[in-house]
Amino acid sequence: MAFSVRKFLISESVDASCKKILEENGINVVEKKSMTKNELLAEIKDYDGLIIRSGTKVTADVINAAKNLKIIGRAGTGVDNVDIDASTRNGIIVMNTPNGNTISAAEMTCAMIMCLARQIPQGAASMRAGNWERKKFIGMELYGKTLGIVGLGRIGKEVATRMQSFGMKTIGYDPIIPAEVATTFGVEFMALEHLWPQCDFITVHTPLLPSTKGLLNDETFAKCKKGVKVINCARGGIIDEEALLRAVESGQCGGAGLDVFVEEPPKDLFLVKHPNVISCPHLGASTHEAQGRCGKDIATQIVDMVKGRSLVGVVNAQALSHAMAPETKPWIQLGEALGLVAKACAGQVNDQMKVQVTTLGTSLKNAGNCVATAVMVGLLKGDLANQVNLINASLFANEAGLAITTNHSATTAGSPTNVCALEISTSSTSHKLLGSVQAGIPVLLEFDGATFSQAVPLEGNLLIYKAVPDPQILPSVGGVLASAGIQIESYNVSAVLEGEQWCIMRITSLLVDLNPLGPYVKVPTQLTI
Numbered sequence: 453m454a455f456s457v458r459k460f461l462i463s464e465s466v467d468a469s470c471k472k473i474l475e476e477n478g479i480n481v482v483e484k485k486s487m488t489k490n491e492l493l494a495e496i497k498d499y500d501g502l503i504i505r506s507g508t509k510v511t512a513d514v515i516n517a518a519k520n521l522k523i524i525g526r527a528g529t530g531v532d533n534v535d536i537d538a539s540t541r542n543g544i545i546v547m548n549t550p551n552g553n554t555i556s557a558a559e560m561t562c563a564m565i566m567c568l569a570r571q572i573p574q575g576a577a578s579m580r581a582g583n584w585e586r587k588k589f590i591g592m593e594l595y596g597k598t599l600g601i602v603g604l605g606r607i608g609k610e611v612a613t614r615m616q617s618f619g620m621k622t623i624g625y626d627p628i629i630p631a632e633v634a635t636t637f638g639v640e641f642m643a644l645e646h647l648w649p650q651c652d653f654i655t656v657h658t659p660l661l662p663s664t665k666g667l668l669n670d671e672t673f674a675k676c677k678k679g680v681k682v683i684n685c686a687r688g689g690i691i692d693e694e695a696l697l698r699a700v701e702s703g704q705c706g707g708a709g710l711d712v713f714v715e716e717p718p719k720d721l722f723l724v725k726h727p728n729v730i731s732c733p734h735l736g737a738s739t740h741e742a743q744g745r746c747g748k749d750i751a752t753q754i755v756d757m758v759k760g761r762s763l764v765g766v767v768n769a770q771a772l773s774h775a776m777a778p779e780t781k782p783w784i785q786l787g788e789a790l791g792l793v794a795k796a797c798a799g800q801v802n803d804q805m806k807v808q809v810t811t812l813g814t815s816l817k818n819a820g821n822c823v824a825t826a827v828m829v830g831l832l833k834g835d836l837a838n839q840v841n842l843i844n845a846s847l848f849a850n851e852a853g854l855a856i857t858t859n860h861s862a863t864t865a866g867s868p869t870n871v872c873a874l875e876i877s878t879s880s881t882s883h884k885l886l887g888s889v890q891a892g893i894p895v896l897l898e899f900d901g902a903t904f905s906q907a908v909p910l911e912g913n914l915l916i917y918k919a920v921p922d923p924q925i926l927p928s929v930g931g932v933l934a935s936a937g938i939q940i941e942s943y944n945v946s947a948v949l950e951g952e953q954w955c956i957m958r959i960t961s962l963l964v965d966l967n968p969l970g971p972y973v974k975v976p977t978q979l980t981i
């Protein structure tokens with residue numbers, strides 16, 4: 453899906469390389485260091501793209517005020533400050549830079565582990581207060597201790613390899629990373645049940661999800677060694693804050709390093725002020741190197757996506773992941789065109805409608821579900837207040853109650869190859885369309901089982917009807933069109949099936965009224981592709 457983005461707004465301080473890379477690729481960039489919400493609301497309509505860090509809250513009202521917005525890019529990991537649902541509904545791609553912060557976040561975590569082992573922040577505060585308290589701050593060595601790493605993605609892995617150099621044993625768990633992969637970076641993989649009781653330190657590196665919210669809670673703290681030290685430099689709430697307070701009060705938890713909070717800034721300072729808790733104001737990604745990398749990454753990712761080269765860091769556009777390859781593009785156009793034809797024949801999408809999309813042949817092997825999503829775009833076009841595209845079509849199709857099934861098969865001998873079949877049924881009608889791509893142009897090969905001897909290009913204004921093969925009908929239709937000032941650009945007929953044939957005409961503009969075509973022109977419908 454290559455598309456045009458001309459003008460970008462950078463609404464806060466993002467590394468200078470971001471603007472430079474966008475401009476080098478022909479995108480106009482306006483950079484404003486710190487915009488107020490009202491300024492953003494007033495100006496966002498002028499832009500195709502918006503780049504933010506964590507200071508800009510891209511709420512639904514901002515998104516609805518944005519008339520041309522196609523991309524929101526966050527220079528950083530996570531998109532907590534963007535309303536993803538509103539973005540998806542408006543067909544706006546949301547992107548982040550999942551890689552740029554990795555080393556900074558991992559180093560921050562390691563620093564927290566060391567500070568917990570040696571109480572450096574507490575010692576420093578004591579000195580600052582004019583004290584000399586050598587007995588109070590007796591620490592522990594990391595050498596020979598066990599570190600539990602919950603979440604073994606990029607950051608968890610970097611924490612593991614760094615702490616191994618201190619002689620720590622690293623054990624871990626992740627639902628996605630296989631045990632053998634964890635072994636390659638020196639982490640002994642195990643179920644959480646086995647992990648909790650072994651750890652001297654536990655650090656979490658997961659996203660915040662229903663399954664990871666409160667991963668450390670009263671129950672799991674109780675399974676830990678007494679005095680376990682815990683670190684959360686990931687997302688606020690993975691360690692339950694109330695349970696953590698109870699655990700540090702009781703001594704079950706010997707200390708906590710927190711860079712993130714459920715509420716930021718935290719209103720309630722009960723944890724922050726506890727003597728065994730060290731905390732920072734979400735500084736994990738706050739290094740010059742990470743900021744630089746994220747600014748560069750977001751610009752590069754956007755340019756790569758716009759040019760159809762690759763898709764990295766997109767959080768809300770499932771169908772796009774297969775839509776990038778240039779060879780896929782005409783198949784997406786075909787999907788949308790078939791959807792438009794089906795809609796013209798079967799009417800507006802509703803909860804009685806069933807659609808099956810079948811792709812056949814190797815050309816479509818890598819198209820994934822994007823052809824089916826393109827069909828949904830065609831089926832929904834014009835029905836909704838929002839512009840429909842590959843980003844929001846499946847959401848809207850779902851909400852309209854459309855039942856869509858898809859399948860792909862490699863071609864078997866004797867059956868057509870590199871084609872897409874669309875079968876649609878409603879309570880009152882059903883149709884089957886067979887389409888393909890010829891010379892990069894979507895074409896219709898077959899309608900309700902009747903083959904066209906010449907493939908019908910699916911473009912322009914099309915008039916479709918069924919009639920008996922009577923030579924009187926074409927001049928009669930031509931006459932109706934001519935009296936409306938419309939010319940016929942091309943004309944295709946299908947084979948005769950049960951005494952009738954499908955006729956598809958490309959015309960210079962659509963008829964205002966189909967009635968004058970008369971009774972011999974059956975089920976006439978028209979559309980523009």
Ligand code: 9EZ
Nearest residue numbers: 602603625626627658659664
């Ligand atoms: C969940 C996870 C890790 C985890 C990590 C990732 C989606 N997801 N979930 C429970 N990437 C540990 C415990």
